[in-house]
Amino acid sequence: MASGLVSMLVLIVLLLVGVSAAVALGLASMGYFAVTRGILEIPHTIIAQRLVAGVDSFTLLAIPMFIFVGHMMNGSGATSRLFAFANALVGHVRGGLAQVNIVASMLFAGMSGSGVADAAGLGAMEVRAMREAGYDEKTTIGVTVGSSLIGPIIPPSIPAILYAVLAGVSAADMLLAGLIPGLLMAGALMALAALMARWRNLPSSPFPGGRALAGAFARAFAPLMTPVILLSGIFAGVFTATEAAAVAGLWALIVATVFYRNLGLRGVIEVFRRTAYDTAVIFFILAASSLFAWVLTRARVPDTMANWITELTTQPAVLMALLIVFLLFIGCFMAVSVAINVLTPILVPIVIAFGFDPVHFGVVMIMLLVIGEATPPFGMVLFAMTKVADTSYEKVALASLPWLGAILVVILLVAAVPQLALWLPGLMR
Amino acid sequence: MIRVTDQLAKASEALATIAFIGFFAAILAQIGYRYLGISLVFSEEVARLLNLYVVFIGLVVVTVRHGHIRIDLLDRIFGPGPVTSALYRIQLVLTFVFLASVAWGSWSLTYANWPYPLATLDFMPKGTIYLAPFLGAALGAVVSLLRLVQPVPPLGEPLIEETE
Amino acid sequence: EMITLASTVPNNGINKVMVDTLTEELGERLPDASLDVFLDGTLGGERELIDLVRIGETQIHMGVIHASEYFPNLDATLVPYLFPDYETVEAFLASETGDKIKAALEEKGNAKFLGTYYQGARWATANKPFTTLDELKGLKIRMPEIPLWIEIWSGLGAVTTPMPSPEVFSALQTGVIDAQENMISNIYGRRIYEVQKYLVGTRHQQSYVTVMANLDFWNGLSGDEQEALQAAVDAATAAATEAAEAENERIIGLIKDAGVEVVEPAPEFREKAMPVIEKAAKGVLDEGIYEAAVEVIEAQSSNDTAK
Numbered sequence: 087m088a089s090g091l092v093s094m095l096v097l098i099v100l101l102l103v104g105v106s107a108a109v110a111l112g113l114a115s116m117g118y119f120a121v122t123r124g125i126l127e128i129p130h131t132i133i134a135q136r137l138v139a140g141v142d143s144f145t146l147l148a149i150p151m152f153i154f155v156g157h158m159m160n161g162s163g164a165t166s167r168l169f170a171f172a173n174a175l176v177g178h179v180r181g182g183l184a185q186v187n188i189v190a191s192m193l194f195a196g197m198s199g200s201g202v203a204d205a206a207g208l209g210a211m212e213v214r215a216m217r218e219a220g221y222d223e224k225t226t227i228g229v230t231v232g233s234s235l236i237g238p239i240i241p242p243s244i245p246a247i248l249y250a251v252l253a254g255v256s257a258a259d260m261l262l263a264g265l266i267p268g269l270l271m272a273g274a275l276m277a278l279a280a281l282m283a284r285w286r287n288l289p290s291s292p293f294p295g296g297r298a299l300a301g302a303f304a305r306a307f308a309p310l311m312t313p314v315i316l317l318s319g320i321f322a323g324v325f326t327a328t329e330a331a332a333v334a335g336l337w338a339l340i341v342a343t344v345f346y347r348n349l350g351l352r353g354v355i356e357v358f359r360r361t362a363y364d365t366a367v368i369f370f371i372l373a374a375s376s377l378f379a380w381v382l383t384r385a386r387v388p389d390t391m392a393n394w395i396t397e398l399t400t401q402p403a404v405l406m407a408l409l410i411v412f413l414l415f416i417g418c419f420m421a422v423s424v425a426i427n428v429l430t431p432i433l434v435p436i437v438i439a440f441g442f443d444p445v446h447f448g449v450v451m452i453m454l455l456v457i458g459e460a461t462p463p464f465g466m467v468l469f470a471m472t473k474v475a476d477t478s479y480e481k482v483a484l485a486s487l488p489w490l491g492a493i494l495v496v497i498l499l500v501a502a503v504p505q506l507a508l509w510l511p512g513l514m515r
Numbered sequence: 516m517i518r519v520t521d522q523l524a525k526a527s528e529a530l531a532t533i534a535f536i537g538f539f540a541a542i543l544a545q546i547g548y549r550y551l552g553i554s555l556v557f558s559e560e561v562a563r564l565l566n567l568y569v570v571f572i573g574l575v576v577v578t579v580r581h582g583h584i585r586i587d588l589l590d591r592i593f594g595p596g597p598v599t600s601a602l603y604r605i606q607l608v609l610t611f612v613f614l615a616s617v618a619w620g621s622w623s624l625t626y627a628n629w630p631y632p633l634a635t636l637d638f639m640p641k642g643t644i645y646l647a648p649f650l651g652a653a654l655g656a657v658v659s660l661l662r663l664v665q666p667v668p669p670l671g672e673p674l675i676e677e678t679e
Numbered sequence: 680e681m682i683t684l685a686s687t688v689p690n691n692g693i694n695k696v697m698v699d700t701l702t703e704e705l706g707e708r709l710p711d712a713s714l715d716v717f718l719d720g721t722l723g724g725e726r727e728l729i730d731l732v733r734i735g736e737t738q739i740h741m742g743v744i745h746a747s748e749y750f751p752n753l754d755a756t757l758v759p760y761l762f763p764d765y766e767t768v769e770a771f772l773a774s775e776t777g778d779k780i781k782a783a784l785e786e787k788g789n790a791k792f793l794g795t796y797y798q799g800a801r802w803a804t805a806n807k808p809f810t811t812l813d814e815l816k817g818l819k820i821r822m823p824e825i826p827l828w829i830e831i832w833s834g835l836g837a838v839t840t841p842m843p844s845p846e847v848f849s850a851l852q853t854g855v856i857d858a859q860e861n862m863i864s865n866i867y868g869r870r871i872y873e874v875q876k877y878l879v880g881t882r883h884q885q886s887y888v889t890v891m892a893n894l895d896f897w898n899g900l901s902g903d904e905q906e907a908l909q910a911a912v913d914a915a916t917a918a919a920t921e922a923a924e925a926e927n928e929r930i931i932g933l934i935k936d937a938g939v940e941v942v943e944p945a946p947e948f949r950e951k952a953m954p955v956i957e958k959a960a961k962g963v964l965d966e967g968i969y970e971a972a973v974e975v976i977e978a979q980s981s982n983d984t985a986k
């Protein structure tokens with residue numbers, strides 16, 4: 087146990103020094119072996135084996151597919167059509183482009199599994215549009231960051247797939263469970279945008295008329311079908327979650343090459359290349375976190391922590407409250423995928439013992455960790471937005487705060503009302 | 516030498532991309548065959564194997580481009596200069612240490628598993644699973660060493676592509 | 680001394696009897712040793728765990744998959760419908776072929792065979808009841824990645840599809856697949872009975888878990904210590920096997936209570952399946968192994984009638 091805690095400390099130091107997440111996780115694991123067995127006794131075969139085992143799963147293959155769909159939609163111009171449709175739909179509502187920003191992200195969330203894909207693609211477009219229309223920087227950046235976090239909650243979702251694999255629950259259930267919480271997130275952000283519109287006197291544009299709205303809808307129709315295909319395919323029992331992800335990928339390819347045709351062969355190959363690259367980046371971190379999680383298990387950290395927690399409380403509500411605070415804190419320091427890899431095997435047996443449904447807890451856990459994407463010191467969405475908006479990291483972090491608050495309210499609601507997550511997967515039964 | 520690492524990056528990126536297209540196709544084939552009433556034995560294993568090649572061969576490109584996700588807090592505090600460059604070199608050495616360990620371990624596993632066939636692709640040795648991390652980590656380790664003697668890239672701004 | 684035991688089996692039912700008895704027996708027979716137990720696959724999947732015991736990271740492993748990894752050419756116990764009960768499986772493992780299996784485990788897996796314990800027969804579950812081969816035709820059934828099984832079930836007319844086990848539940852629920860086959864404890868533990876209408880008494884394979892020790896660890900023990908460990912394992916496997924029948928009956932009762940109908944396949948199911956099975960099995964097994972198994976089984980059944 088003590089050696090396990092030491093290797094956690096080593097990990098934090100290495101991360102702060104700027105060592106890449108995967109290498110830091112790997113070295114912290116090597117450090118554990120060096121301390122407990124001696125430097126010449128480091129089991130290199132186990133290190134290699136855990137790296138492979140951490141990514142060698144059919145269910146996880148949904149993740150590259152979701153990355154592919156996101157890139158394909160950004161590359162083919164589908165994203166700008168979604169934005170135009172959102173603009174025609176809610177541009178006239180109080181809050182104008184701030185509302186458009188949220189609705190566009192909500193729609194994009196149906197075809198992308200991560201927040202960074204939203205912030206970097208759609209986000210760039212939204213920031214440009216809001217700046218041109220004279221929106222203040224705080225609102226512009228804040229709402230773009232906040233709304234991009236819907237991406238990993240509404241299916242498809244990378245963290246949901248990862249959690250499903252590690253918790254041993256159905257990926258299909260996890261995907262469906264995120265839909266209502268994700269829509270609630272969008273609702274909360276829109277409510278805040280309406281309030282902000284009053285305080286900060288935000289402009290809105292006139293309603294373009296039913297014909298224009300219908301036209302914008304028609305132009306965005308093909309990409310809007312992606313989540314419909316994905317979810318109805320799972321629901322109707324045509325395919326499993328991984329297969330559904332591949333079908334969504336096929337659909338994105340068809341949208342780009344048959345309907346929109348502005349990408350060209352080079353562009354399509356470029357999307358494949360980018361997907362392979364991103365898959366390597368993400369899965370290498372997954373692999374290394376799986377190694378680190380193994381080391382913690384070997385050091386009996388999960389058992390010991392479970393004992394601590396059960397000594398601390400026997401009340402499910404108190405447990406949930408403690409875990410919410412803990413996960414918010416961890417999310418600030420760890421990438422979502424790393425945190426899920428390390429914490430799922432530790433926490434899931436505990437929450438099950440306290441009577442929570444692992445699918446419900448998974449949704450709450452993912453939402454909490456995703457908030458960390460937008461908080462310092464280690465937030466991928468913050469990094470992306472700093473680059474996209476060409477501004478300072480601190481400004482982005484500050485501007486995002488109120489929007490994160492709105493999301494937190496939704497998380498508390500979902501934590502308190504399990505049916506918000508469980509109702510939809512329950513319908514399949 | 517920069518040319519060598521560049522060529523290496525291009526070649527491994529091409530391989531990783533092809534492997535990705537391959538497993539994409541394998542999953543689609545699995546659905547198609549099921550609805551045609553044909554029992555497909557190997558689709559799942561093919562897809563998983565190809566994914567390993569995407570990940571670990573892709574690792575070489577990511578290492579060449581210094582694209583691993585990291586906290587660049589200190590880079591931004593110190594800005595471009597000797598401290599950041601020194602930290603960068605330390606990171607390269609540490610990356611080398613980890614990748615060398617992975618290469619060593621996966622070589623042992625490749626060797627130990629070579630006599631056995633894969634479960635459903637019985638014409639292929641089980642060692643091909645661990646060949647992927649061996650190639651990726653060994654080349655990645657070499658790249659990390661080469662980069663020690665190459666100029667320091669512009670640090671202080673994140674070099675990430677849109678991941679995660 | 681710390682003896683690490685790892686397995687993917689869940690920490691309940693028969694397996695819990697096994698591990699608890701082993702811990703207790705070892706406490707008495709080898710008081711200096713302490714058993715460090717990792718169940719539920721917390722240290723990895725089956726394929727990884729056999730590597731761990733081979734390199735000596737863990738000392739004891741309990742599992743199933745090593746057979747199809749190391750000696751698919753010898754292991755007749757994987758052949759569906761060949762062995763009528765667990766006693767014949769034990770007799771086969773104690774036969775000359777069993778010795779070859781144990782030697783192969785030492786040579787390829789660097790592991791000493793310590794014993795086996797019974798898990799019960801494998802049953803099928805389905806949304807459409809099948810009691811004849813005609814009814815099996817076109818049924819989409821999930822199969823583990825064991826080529827012999829895939830060959831046999833698709834040879835019998837089913838459409839086999841590979842699938843990770845956590846997905847089986849929702850795939851059955853939504854109708855991606857119609858059926859699956861498994862041990863009774865998994866059918867219950869993975870709540871498969873919630874999404875299936877029929878439990879089909881195929882009892883097509885006698886499943887059991889093999890207990891093995893890393894060979895270097897074993898050879899490093901003194902003669903007395905080896906004896907003590909072997910005795911502890913023998914006691915534990917006996918207790919687990921003893922518990923298996925009753926535990927499976929209990930679980931079948933629970934599954935019935937949940938509203939699942941139990942159907943028994945017509946006798947012709949096995950009869951008509953046997954030629955397909957025999958042909959596929961002989962393609963995988965070394966020459967003479969199938970016949971050796973049949974010989975053991977027949978000797979065993981004539982023993983039984985003699986009793």
Ligand code: NA
Pocket residue numbers: 187188190191208209212229230231233234
């Ligand atoms: Na947005």
Ligand code: NA
Pocket residue numbers: 194195196197198199200236237238239240241242243
């Ligand atoms: Na999404």
